[in-house]
Amino acid sequence: MNAAQLAFFRERLLNERKELEEHLKEVKAAISSHERDSDEADQASFEEELSLALRQADRESRLINNIDAALKRIENGEYGYCEETGDPIGIARLLFRPTAKLCIEAKERQEQKEHHYRKTRGE
Known part of the structure; x- marks a missing residue:
């Protein structure tokens, strides 16, 4: 792989990492800003949404780790x-x-x- 291709993939990985980090911040902010509702149906709905958001955040966190590993492979000359x-x-x-x-x-x-x-x- 030539230097231009490596630079392309490095930039793409960095951009994807930045987008994932921003989304994780949004999820954390949404979770921390939630107030407990007295309505059980609203609370159950929030808890279901929270469960989905946490699974998504877990996948995104693992993807960030994979991106970091790929960036390290670029630096080590092992990428690709x-x-x-x-x-x-x-x-x-x-x-x-x-x-x-x-x-x-x-x-x-x-x-x-x-x-x-x-x-x-x-x-």
């Missing part, structure tokens, strides 16, 4: 290469998922193993 095989991941896959650590073939193998494992556990 499969952690399993060492082969190039491919620009198309990185455009779709800039935090990708595995080439498509390795990812497919991983998913097949996970599917097989779930299947053997009876899920």
